[in-house]
Amino acid sequence: PRPILLTRHGESQDNVRGRIGGDTAISEAGELYAKKLAKFVGKRLKSERAASIWTSTLQRTILTASPIVGFPKIQWRALDEINAGVCDGMTYQEIKKNMPEEYEYVIDLSRKKDKLRYRYPRGESYLDVIQRLEPVIIELERQRAPVVVISHQAVLRALYAYFADRPLNEIPHIEVPLHTIIEIQMGVTGVQEKRYKLMD
Numbered sequence: 001p002r003p004i005l006l007t008r009h010g011e012s013q014d015n016v017r018g019r020i021g022g023d024t025a026i027s028e029a030g031e032l033y034a035k036k037l038a039k040f041v042g043k044r045l046k047s048e049r050a051a052s053i054w055t056s057t058l059q060r061t062i063l064t065a066s067p068i069v070g071f072p073k074i075q076w077r078a079l080d081e082i083n084a085g086v087c088d089g090m091t092y093q094e095i096k097k098n099m100p101e102e103y104e105y106v107i108d109l110s111r112k113k114d115k116l117r118y119r120y121p122r123g124e125s126y127l128d129v130i131q132r133l134e135p136v137i138i139e140l141e142r143q144r145a146p147v148v149v150i151s152h153q154a155v156l157r158a159l160y161a162y163f164a165d166r167p168l169n170e171i172p173h174i175e176v177p178l179h180t181i182i183e184i185q186m187g188v189t190g191v192q193e194k195r196y197k198l199m200d
Protein backbone atom coordinates (compact mmCIF):
# COMPACT_ATOMS: atom_id res chain seq x y z
CA PRO A 1 0.00 0.00 0.00
CA ARG A 2 1.16 3.51 -0.71
CA PRO A 3 0.15 6.52 1.32
CA ILE A 4 -1.55 9.67 0.15
CA LEU A 5 -0.98 12.52 2.58
CA LEU A 6 -3.59 15.26 2.60
CA THR A 7 -3.05 18.56 4.35
CA ARG A 8 -4.27 22.11 4.31
CA HIS A 9 -1.68 24.88 3.92
CA GLY A 10 -0.21 26.35 7.09
CA GLU A 11 -2.35 29.08 8.65
CA SER A 12 -2.57 32.06 6.29
CA GLN A 13 -2.85 35.74 7.08
CA ASP A 14 -6.40 35.59 5.76
CA ASN A 15 -7.19 32.70 8.13
CA VAL A 16 -6.07 34.93 11.01
CA ARG A 17 -8.28 37.82 9.82
CA GLY A 18 -11.22 35.55 9.00
CA ARG A 19 -11.23 36.40 5.30
CA ILE A 20 -12.45 33.78 2.86
CA GLY A 21 -10.52 33.01 -0.29
CA GLY A 22 -7.77 35.49 -1.15
CA ASP A 23 -4.16 34.73 -1.90
CA THR A 24 -2.15 35.83 1.12
CA ALA A 25 1.08 34.47 2.53
CA ILE A 26 1.23 32.23 5.59
CA SER A 27 1.47 33.50 9.17
CA GLU A 28 4.27 32.72 11.61
CA ALA A 29 2.31 29.74 12.89
CA GLY A 30 1.81 28.67 9.28
CA GLU A 31 5.55 28.83 8.69
CA LEU A 32 6.20 26.72 11.74
CA TYR A 33 3.75 24.14 10.41
CA ALA A 34 5.52 24.17 7.02
CA LYS A 35 8.78 23.26 8.77
CA LYS A 36 7.17 20.51 10.83
CA LEU A 37 5.46 19.14 7.75
CA ALA A 38 8.78 19.05 5.87
CA LYS A 39 10.35 17.09 8.71
CA PHE A 40 7.43 14.67 8.81
CA VAL A 41 7.44 14.14 5.05
CA GLY A 42 11.23 13.70 5.02
CA LYS A 43 10.96 10.90 7.57
CA ARG A 44 7.77 9.30 6.33
CA LEU A 45 8.80 9.21 2.65
CA LYS A 46 12.55 8.74 3.17
CA SER A 47 12.96 5.78 0.85
CA GLU A 48 10.18 6.78 -1.54
CA ARG A 49 12.15 8.20 -4.43
CA ALA A 50 9.21 8.55 -6.78
CA ALA A 51 7.00 10.47 -4.35
CA SER A 52 5.76 13.93 -5.32
CA ILE A 53 4.30 17.02 -3.68
CA TRP A 54 1.17 18.56 -5.20
CA THR A 55 0.02 22.06 -4.34
CA SER A 56 -2.56 24.51 -5.63
CA THR A 57 -1.42 27.63 -7.51
CA LEU A 58 -2.07 29.82 -4.47
CA GLN A 59 0.80 31.25 -2.43
CA ARG A 60 -0.23 29.69 0.85
CA THR A 61 0.15 26.11 -0.38
CA ILE A 62 3.35 26.83 -2.34
CA LEU A 63 4.89 28.48 0.75
CA THR A 64 3.80 25.53 2.90
CA ALA A 65 5.56 23.15 0.51
CA SER A 66 8.72 25.22 0.25
CA PRO A 67 10.70 23.69 3.17
CA ILE A 68 10.15 20.20 1.71
CA VAL A 69 13.22 19.16 -0.27
CA GLY A 70 14.11 16.20 -2.43
CA PHE A 71 10.75 15.64 -4.14
CA PRO A 72 9.30 17.15 -7.31
CA LYS A 73 6.54 19.71 -6.77
CA ILE A 74 3.57 20.07 -9.07
CA GLN A 75 1.06 22.94 -9.05
CA TRP A 76 -2.56 22.22 -9.98
CA ARG A 77 -5.12 24.95 -10.57
CA ALA A 78 -7.73 22.29 -9.84
CA LEU A 79 -6.43 22.22 -6.26
CA ASP A 80 -7.17 25.94 -5.70
CA GLU A 81 -9.69 26.78 -2.98
CA ILE A 82 -13.40 27.10 -3.77
CA ASN A 83 -13.87 30.36 -5.65
CA ALA A 84 -15.97 32.65 -3.46
CA GLY A 85 -16.69 34.98 -6.41
CA VAL A 86 -17.87 38.43 -5.29
CA CYS A 87 -17.19 37.46 -1.68
CA ASP A 88 -13.53 36.56 -2.26
CA GLY A 89 -11.21 38.20 0.24
CA MET A 90 -14.01 39.37 2.56
CA THR A 91 -14.88 38.47 6.11
CA TYR A 92 -18.44 37.40 6.87
CA GLN A 93 -18.89 40.71 8.70
CA GLU A 94 -17.86 42.64 5.62
CA ILE A 95 -20.22 40.63 3.44
CA LYS A 96 -23.02 41.41 5.89
CA LYS A 97 -22.18 45.12 5.87
CA ASN A 98 -21.42 45.61 2.16
CA MET A 99 -23.90 43.16 0.69
CA PRO A 100 -26.73 42.80 3.21
CA GLU A 101 -29.03 41.12 0.72
CA GLU A 102 -26.38 38.70 -0.37
CA TYR A 103 -25.62 37.94 3.22
CA GLU A 104 -29.16 37.37 4.32
CA TYR A 105 -30.58 35.52 1.36
CA VAL A 106 -27.59 33.85 -0.06
CA ILE A 107 -24.92 33.29 2.54
CA ASP A 108 -27.07 32.88 5.59
CA LEU A 109 -30.07 31.11 4.18
CA SER A 110 -29.27 29.29 0.95
CA ARG A 111 -25.75 28.32 1.88
CA LYS A 112 -26.84 26.98 5.23
CA LYS A 113 -29.73 25.13 3.66
CA ASP A 114 -27.80 23.59 0.80
CA LYS A 115 -24.10 24.17 1.16
CA LEU A 116 -23.32 21.53 -1.45
CA ARG A 117 -25.19 23.31 -4.24
CA TYR A 118 -24.88 26.94 -3.17
CA ARG A 119 -22.80 28.79 -5.75
CA TYR A 120 -21.20 32.09 -4.79
CA PRO A 121 -22.20 34.83 -7.26
CA ARG A 122 -19.54 34.67 -9.99
CA GLY A 123 -17.88 31.87 -8.03
CA GLU A 124 -18.24 28.17 -7.37
CA SER A 125 -20.28 25.66 -5.42
CA TYR A 126 -18.97 22.52 -3.73
CA LEU A 127 -20.43 20.57 -6.65
CA ASP A 128 -18.34 22.69 -9.03
CA VAL A 129 -15.25 21.92 -6.97
CA ILE A 130 -16.01 18.20 -6.93
CA GLN A 131 -16.33 18.25 -10.70
CA ARG A 132 -13.07 20.05 -11.36
CA LEU A 133 -11.23 17.61 -9.09
CA GLU A 134 -11.89 14.70 -11.41
CA PRO A 135 -8.56 14.90 -13.30
CA VAL A 136 -6.69 15.17 -9.98
CA ILE A 137 -8.42 12.05 -8.68
CA ILE A 138 -7.70 10.13 -11.87
CA GLU A 139 -4.02 11.07 -11.61
CA LEU A 140 -3.92 10.20 -7.88
CA GLU A 141 -5.35 6.78 -8.66
CA ARG A 142 -2.82 6.23 -11.45
CA GLN A 143 0.22 7.10 -9.32
CA ARG A 144 2.06 4.20 -7.80
CA ALA A 145 4.20 6.35 -5.53
CA PRO A 146 3.12 8.35 -2.49
CA VAL A 147 1.70 11.84 -3.04
CA VAL A 148 1.53 14.72 -0.60
CA VAL A 149 -1.41 16.99 -1.46
CA ILE A 150 -1.19 20.48 0.06
CA SER A 151 -4.47 22.24 -0.63
CA HIS A 152 -7.43 23.98 0.97
CA GLN A 153 -10.38 23.26 3.21
CA ALA A 154 -13.19 22.85 0.64
CA VAL A 155 -11.02 20.97 -1.86
CA LEU A 156 -9.67 18.58 0.77
CA ARG A 157 -13.18 17.87 2.02
CA ALA A 158 -14.03 16.69 -1.48
CA LEU A 159 -10.83 14.66 -1.96
CA TYR A 160 -11.11 13.08 1.45
CA ALA A 161 -14.74 12.14 0.86
CA TYR A 162 -13.76 10.41 -2.35
CA PHE A 163 -11.18 8.18 -0.64
CA ALA A 164 -13.11 7.67 2.59
CA ASP A 165 -16.27 6.97 0.63
CA ARG A 166 -18.40 9.60 2.35
CA PRO A 167 -21.78 10.67 0.95
CA LEU A 168 -22.05 13.78 -1.21
CA ASN A 169 -24.23 15.69 1.25
CA GLU A 170 -21.68 15.38 4.04
CA ILE A 171 -18.82 16.83 2.02
CA PRO A 172 -19.23 20.54 2.89
CA HIS A 173 -19.31 19.67 6.59
CA ILE A 174 -16.37 17.27 6.95
CA GLU A 175 -13.80 18.46 9.47
CA VAL A 176 -10.43 19.14 7.93
CA PRO A 177 -8.53 21.10 10.58
CA LEU A 178 -5.42 23.19 9.98
CA HIS A 179 -1.98 21.81 10.86
CA THR A 180 -3.09 18.19 10.63
CA ILE A 181 -2.01 15.51 8.15
CA ILE A 182 -4.57 12.98 7.01
CA GLU A 183 -2.78 9.88 5.79
CA ILE A 184 -4.73 7.58 3.53
CA GLN A 185 -3.44 4.11 2.73
CA MET A 186 -4.89 2.41 -0.26
CA GLY A 187 -4.42 -1.31 0.07
CA VAL A 188 -6.03 -4.40 -1.36
CA THR A 189 -8.27 -4.69 1.67
CA GLY A 190 -9.57 -1.15 1.40
CA VAL A 191 -8.71 2.28 2.69
CA GLN A 192 -7.10 3.03 6.04
CA GLU A 193 -6.76 6.42 7.63
CA LYS A 194 -4.46 8.02 10.19
CA ARG A 195 -4.39 11.61 11.38
CA TYR A 196 -1.30 13.41 12.65
CA LYS A 197 -1.87 16.68 14.43
CA LEU A 198 1.48 18.44 14.22
CA MET A 199 0.47 21.61 16.07
CA ASP A 200 -2.38 23.01 18.16
Ligand code: F6P
Nearest residue numbers: 019020021081082084152153154
Ligand atom coordinates in the same frame (compact mmCIF):
# COMPACT_ATOMS: atom_id res chain seq x y z
O1 F6P B 1 -11.70 29.96 5.72
C1 F6P B 1 -10.77 29.22 5.00
C2 F6P B 1 -11.37 28.70 3.73
O2 F6P B 1 -10.42 27.89 3.07
C3 F6P B 1 -11.88 29.80 2.77
O3 F6P B 1 -10.89 30.30 1.90
C4 F6P B 1 -12.99 29.09 2.06
O4 F6P B 1 -13.90 29.97 1.46
C5 F6P B 1 -13.60 28.26 3.16
O5 F6P B 1 -12.53 27.90 4.01
C6 F6P B 1 -14.30 27.02 2.70
O6 F6P B 1 -14.99 26.45 3.79
P1 F6P B 1 -16.57 26.69 3.98
O7 F6P B 1 -17.15 26.10 2.73
O8 F6P B 1 -16.93 25.92 5.20
O9 F6P B 1 -16.82 28.15 4.07
